[in-house]
Amino acid sequence: MFKNPDGHKGTIIMGGGLTGLSAGCVLSRAGQRVRVFERAIEVGGISKTIVHNGFRFDLGGHRFFSTDPKINAFVKDLISDELILVGRSSKIYLRNKFFDYPLKPVNALLGLGFMTTLGAVADYGLEKVKGLIMEKEKVSLEDWVVSNFGRTMFNIYFKEYSEKVWGIDCSRISAEWVAQRIRGLSLSTAIRNAFFKFSGRDLPTLTDRFFYPDRGIGRIAERLQEEIELHNEVYTNTGIEQINHDGQSIQSVYVKNHVSEGLVKGDQFVASIPLPRIVQMLNPAPPAEVLEAALRLSFRDLIVVTIMLDRPRVTDQTWIYIPEKNIPFGRIHEPTNWSPKMAPEGKTLLVTEFFSTRGDALWNESDAGLVATAVDHLVRLGFIRKEEVIDSVVVRASRAYPLFEVGFEKNCATIMDYLGRFENLHLAGRIGLFKYYNMDHAIGSGISAAETILERLQRSEKVGDDDGERELVGSSR
Numbered sequence: 001m002f003k004n005p006d007g008h009k010g011t012i013i014m015g016g017g018l019t020g021l022s023a024g025c026v027l028s029r030a031g032q033r034v035r036v037f038e039r040a041i042e043v044g045g046i047s048k049t050i051v052h053n054g055f056r057f058d059l060g061g062h063r064f065f066s067t068d069p070k071i072n073a074f075v076k077d078l079i080s081d082e083l084i085l086v087g088r089s090s091k092i093y094l095r096n097k098f099f100d101y102p103l104k105p106v107n108a109l110l111g112l113g114f115m116t117t118l119g120a121v122a123d124y125g126l127e128k129v130k131g132l133i134m135e136k137e138k139v140s141l142e143d144w145v146v147s148n149f150g151r152t153m154f155n156i157y158f159k160e161y162s163e164k165v166w167g168i169d170c171s172r173i174s175a176e177w178v179a180q181r182i183r184g185l186s187l188s189t190a191i192r193n194a195f196f197k198f199s200g201r202d203l204p205t206l207t208d209r210f211f212y213p214d215r216g217i218g219r220i221a222e223r224l225q226e227e228i229e230l231h232n233e234v235y236t237n238t239g240i241e242q243i244n245h246d247g248q249s250i251q252s253v254y255v256k257n258h259v260s261e262g263l264v265k266g267d268q269f270v271a272s273i274p275l276p277r278i279v280q281m282l283n284p285a286p287p288a289e290v291l292e293a294a295l296r297l298s299f300r301d302l303i304v305v306t307i308m309l310d311r312p313r314v315t316d317q318t319w320i321y322i323p324e325k326n327i328p329f330g331r332i333h334e335p336t337n338w339s340p341k342m343a344p345e346g347k348t349l350l351v352t353e354f355f356s357t358r359g360d361a362l363w364n365e366s367d368a369g370l371v372a373t374a375v376d377h378l379v380r381l382g383f384i385r386k387e388e389v390i391d392s393v394v395v396r397a398s399r400a401y402p403l404f405e406v407g408f409e410k411n412c413a414t415i416m417d418y419l420g421r422f423e424n425l426h427l428a429g430r431i432g433l434f435k436y437y438n439m440d441h442a443i444g445s446g447i448s449a450a451e452t453i454l455e456r457l458q459r460s461e462k463v464g465d466d467d468g469e470r471e472l473v474g475s476s477r
């Protein structure tokens, strides 16, 4: 079943998201033997596009953007005939009003009222002065945002949204996440952006145009799969159940699907599956402190509730952020604003993102209940009328976000330190490395894992050749 015809074991790739597929594609193009194992019924992981009766939507709109020419070239080479350039325009919906995202002071002034804005600017100034007198360590998201935007802005724009996304108090969310997510941003950058035409194109959060495959982001993963399958295999619906090792290197994985299961041996292993699961699947098991560190790492899950509508368009926005707690979803996007091919002619769809933790009340809610909640709020917000709804789809995506709780770095370090002993194990990707990776980072980490493997193979071939030469030289003497 899990073919190994020539006895050459090659590389085993755990996970068929963008990371695993990029690694597989690079290795495959280099003529290497590769097998990709993906637990879900299709590839793409979080970067997939769901297709339903002529409608298409991503699991939360995914825009491709990279400052790395190598990653841009890799994606363009793969799918340039399908890429379109999309303008980005996003809003924050708050207190029954729309605010520009990133915030523009004039817009914020008119929206929040003069006194609130004056207060926001004053306490931002206060934070800057405090910072000059004594630099305080920024441990939590709250510390970081208050220092960069002031307390008023934190309370209004960040607190509720962040707590909705992460499901825990802002004082428990690590500063690491927000610093990576809105790197380079502060109130002063936002003001400069508004008044001095600073484009911010190099800041991932501010870039105003991006590439998008016209039939959804999932096309990147599909094209990668096609490339790999020219010479190798991608097994979907097939999960890794166990990772066997001898203390120094990984020997094999135990894989299982609904018709078959078995041991698959490999020379090299790329793991882009959840870091804690890698630890838990090791056989023999690692020491207790490593297992405990794995148990302390958790993820935030996502429920995508998509409402199909009998009308051509609802909004003109890329994303609409909804921070307020009384509205149960945190973000909306309308895929037809990204590409007209995302819905049949004359129809559109709204995708709402509910942040959840597997097993909580939201996760356990029925699909019908979630759709009713989404429709009810979209009607109340004035986006749609109930009679326009023609269909709906609910998708539960587990492990969408590594949860960066204060102190997570220590647990990651314990695990990485242990896994470092396996010379042929290459951790990669967003959940494999437990990092806030966007698609470009995920693709980049898959490519790097493949390049490391290719370099090692070249080195060992060279050593083989050199040994041969030495033997010959030796024998001639």
Ligand SMILES: Cc1cc2nc3c(=O)[nH]c(=O)nc-3n(C[C@H](O)[C@H](O)[C@H](O)COP(=O)(O)OP(=O)(O)OC[C@H]3O[C@@H](n4cnc5c(N)ncnc54)[C@H](O)[C@@H]3O)c2cc1C
Binding pocket: 014, 015, 016, 017, 018, 019, 020, 037, 038, 039, 040, 043, 044, 045, 046, 047, 059, 060, 061, 062, 063, 064, 065, 238, 239, 240, 241, 272, 273, 274, 277, 302, 353, 400, 401, 428, 429, 430, 431, 432, 437, 438, 439, 440, 442
């Ligand atoms: C709501 C949301 C919106 C986003 N928007 C953007 C955006 O606009 N732009 C951007 O650049 N990035 C965005 N991202 C980030 C992007 O989705 C990720 O960076 C990328 O998908 C990570 O790819 P990956 O392969 O590393 O991980 P994943 O996509 O998580 O892939 C891991 C794969 O491993 C599989 N797997 C797990 N366990 C097993 C097992 N035991 N055996 C076999 N397979 C297994 C999973 O099924 C999955 O397919 C967004 C993420 C989210 C959650």
